[in-house]
Amino acid sequence: MRYATRVFKVNFAAMKQVLIQSTSGDQHPLKGRTVTLAFHKLHPCFAAEVSGLDLRQVHDQETLSLIRTGMDEHGVLVWRNQPFSNDEQLAFAERFDGTLHAKTSVAVLGKNRFGNEALTDISNVNESGQILAADDRRRMSTISNRLWHTDASFEDPAGRYSMLSARVVPPVNADTEFADMRAAYDALDADMKASLEGLRVHHSIAYSRQVLGFEFSQEEKDKLKGAVHPLVRTIPRSQRRSLYLASHAQQIMDWPVPEGRLLLRDLMEHATQPQFVYRHVWRQDDFVIWDNRATMHRARSFDDQKHRRELRRTTTLDLPLASAA
Numbered sequence: 001m002r003y004a005t006r007v008f009k010v011n012f013a014a015m016k017q018v019l020i021q022s023t024s025g026d027q028h029p030l031k032g033r034t035v036t037l038a039f040h041k042l043h044p045c046f047a048a049e050v051s052g053l054d055l056r057q058v059h060d061q062e063t064l065s066l067i068r069t070g071m072d073e074h075g076v077l078v079w080r081n082q083p084f085s086n087d088e089q090l091a092f093a094e095r096f097d098g099t100l101h102a103k104t105s106v107a108v109l110g111k112n113r114f115g116n117e118a119l120t121d122i123s124n125v126n127e128s129g130q131i132l133a134a135d136d137r138r139r140m141s142t143i144s145n146r147l148w149h150t151d152a153s154f155e156d157p158a159g160r161y162s163m164l165s166a167r168v169v170p171p172v173n174a175d176t177e178f179a180d181m182r183a184a185y186d187a188l189d190a191d192m193k194a195s196l197e198g199l200r201v202h203h204s205i206a207y208s209r210q211v212l213g214f215e216f217s218q219e220e221k222d223k224l225k226g227a228v229h230p231l232v233r234t235i236p237r238s239q240r241r242s243l244y245l246a247s248h249a250q251q252i253m254d255w256p257v258p259e260g261r262l263l264l265r266d267l268m269e270h271a272t273q274p275q276f277v278y279r280h281v282w283r284q285d286d287f288v289i290w291d292n293r294a295t296m297h298r299a300r301s302f303d304d305q306k307h308r309r310e311l312r313r314t315t316t317l318d319l320p321l322a323s324a325a
């Protein structure tokens with residue numbers, strides 16, 4: 001379904017200097033061209049597909065700033081045909097939003113197969129490309145993505161933007177759903193909004209994994225202490241208010257645990273109603289960027305003992321904005 005389209009003009013003449021340096025004097029294909037960056041809405045509340053750019057070539061501040069503005073509005077941006085290598089994906093994530101999140105939860109389970117903890121392995125395969133057995137502990141992290149969550153909410157600073165690159169897409173649906181936490185907040189009634197003011201939530205990955213029946217050793221738990229964040233956030237650039245929920249949300253600070261969990265469940269149920277949810281059907285070389293402060297997401301199930309699915313994620317830290325253009 002297509003909704004309104006917003007078009008920005010980006011003049012790539014502004015890229016000249018950067019590109020001449022980075023291509024040792026070669027003529028860059030985009031140099032001097034005017035490229036049209038178009039946002040096509042994918043859902044009435046949020047999410048847009050963007051056309052007109054190869055993100056590997058985007059270095060200039062003007063274009064990066066337009067993409068950030070698009071993120072402020074849409075919360076999820078979908079890009080097709082972005083054949084990133086691992087290094088290109090890491091470099092783009094840093095250009096786009098600064099410091100990368102590299103303390104991922106899976107680090108306690110074993111070494112990252114790409115040799116860089118900032119590139120999260122969202123796959124069901126091992127280092128030789130074979131499908132992980134159902135009882136392989138490394139599968140825990142990927143399968144836990146099937147619960148609604150935001151990335152790294154159990155850390156402080158938490159995740160800001162996540163960027164997922166689709167490298168191997170199975171021949172069956174293995175989709176990702178996103179929910180708009182700003183629209184979900186806006187839809188609460190005034191009394192409910194007032195009652196949520198000032199509440200703080202403890203997020204813990206050990207908790208969300210235990211919900212699915214996975215256990216951590218004491219040593220692992222000691223490394224995964226969790227973090228406390230406000231339940232309602234104001235996103236600085238857009239000034240929109242948002243519910244900050246996740247499978248990791250374990251309890252409301254200073255409340256009895258059962259009352260807190262019941263409220264968190266009610267809010268999760270509210271926030272994931274179909275009118276707030278966009279479902280992304282992956283194609284090879286898709287690149288999806290989402291704002292973890294404004295959305296939740298979850299993987300949908302597929303037969304992961306039969307089909308390979310390989311994506312790579314980079315996530316930035318929610319630090320004060322150096323690049324607040």
Ligand code: OGA
Nearest residue numbers: 122145175176298299313
């Ligand atoms: C993630 C994630 C969902 C999916 O990469 O953070 O939750 O569908 N992925 O793989």
Ligand code: MN
Nearest residue numbers: 145149150151
């Ligand atoms: Mn995730």
